[in-house]
Amino acid sequence: MLSRLTDSEKTLLASAASYVEHVLQTPLIVDGPAASAKLPAFLTQRYVLVDGEILGRPCILMLGTGLHDDTPATIAKHRDLLRRQSRGRAVILVTERLSNHNRHRLISQHVPFIVPGNQLFVPELGADLREHFRSERDTPGDGLTPTAQLIVLAALMGRIGPETTPSELASQFRYSAMSMSRAITELEAFELAETEVAGRFRHLRFTVPREALWSRARPHLRTPVRKRRRVRRPPQGLALPLAGETALAEKTDLSFPRVETRAMAASEWKALATRYELDQPVSWDEPVIELETWTYDPLLLGDDKLVDTISLYLSLPDSTDDRIEAAKDALLRQVGL
Known part of the structure; x- marks a missing residue:
């Protein structure tokens, strides 16, 4: 039973479960001790083996609290031996710490590992994660969520650096860190960006050239316009x-x-409509505008005079007017896309 674990092993297991849920936004389910009767004694003496599950995928956690003298090559051999005895299960090393050198060696040998609060490398779950995050959408054909699209457009516009974190993005765009973390996971699931957990922070990187990012992201980008309304002209000076x-x-x-x-x-x-009675019927002689309400704030990428060029392109519906379509093409040329 797991009750036989030492306090340090219980702490390591609990930390791993919490860390997986925080980073991957899906629980690490702990089922109980793994069957070990057919395993060599040195494996069961060196590791605590725990059955678990991530995204419905069975796994075995190799808890190691005293691996400081073991080389990555030795750990890789132990993991391969266990995997051969446990076909169909992902075998994941869980340890409290890894040196940078050992981390790179384990990655080069494709050994999955979890270092709670610090590092996570489980490539075997990549496809499962993509399906998981796609299934969370309302419909299978949906594109990027507004927050994820905002990050992509900001990257295309050079508004964010080549490497950033959820906290930095949250501060820049006035979103919660959790919202940004979910958006980053979504970008990774769509293979638009890569992430790496280092220390207490998760880092986001766009690793493909700008034109390639646009080409890859374009099928998933959607109009930011949620609704269009004819309303009386609001007072001058509003940031619209x-x-x-x-x-x-x-x-x-x-x-x-x-x-x-x-x-x-x-x-x-709602607040603007109430304050200036924009949702009330308009008299025939009142000046009106067409007001678009967007899924993200247009001021985040544009300014109080004009929306940004890429969002504008996405917001314009297909037209039978060749002049409008030619003007839309000119927009993309203006920003080098």
Whole structure:
């Protein structure tokens, strides 16, 4: 029984379960001690073997609290032996610490490991993780969530560095660290970025060239526009950047439309509508605008005058007007895409 574990082994196991849930946003289920009757004695003496499950995938956790003298090659041999005796199960080393040198050696030998609070390397679960995060969407064909799309666009625009963390992104874009962590996991599941856990922080990297990132992300990007409304013109001075065909005309040679279009965050619509009675019927002689409410704040990537170019491109619906389609193509050329 797991009750026979020492206090240090119980702490290591609990820390591993907590760490997996924090990083992968899915629980590490501990089922009990692994069957060990057919295993060599040196394996059961050196490791505590625990049956577990991640994303419905059975696994065996090799808890090692005294592996400081073992080389990565030795650990790899032990893990391979256990895997041959436990076909169909992922075999994962769990230890309280690893030196940088040993970590790289284990990675080079494809040995999965968990160092709670510090490092996690389980490539065998990569496909399972992608399916897991895709299945969390409302429908299988859905694209990126607004937060994940925001990060991709920021990367394409050079607004974030080549390496960043959820906390840094949360501070920059005024989201919670948890929301950013989920978005980063989503980007990794879609193979748009890579992550690595180092120390207490999870690092995000975009490793492909900008044009390749756009090509890879484009099928998953969606219009940021949640709804369009004809409303009375709000007072001057509000931070409502130009959007839609108005912004397209501002950025290209297209003629300006008769009705001006502006954008705002959907989360701010109710307060603005109540304050300025924008949701009330409009008289025939009142000046109106078309107001787009967006899934993310257009001011995060644009400014109070114009929405950003890439979001503008995504927000414009397909048109039968060749002039509009040509202007949209010009937008992408402006930003080198």
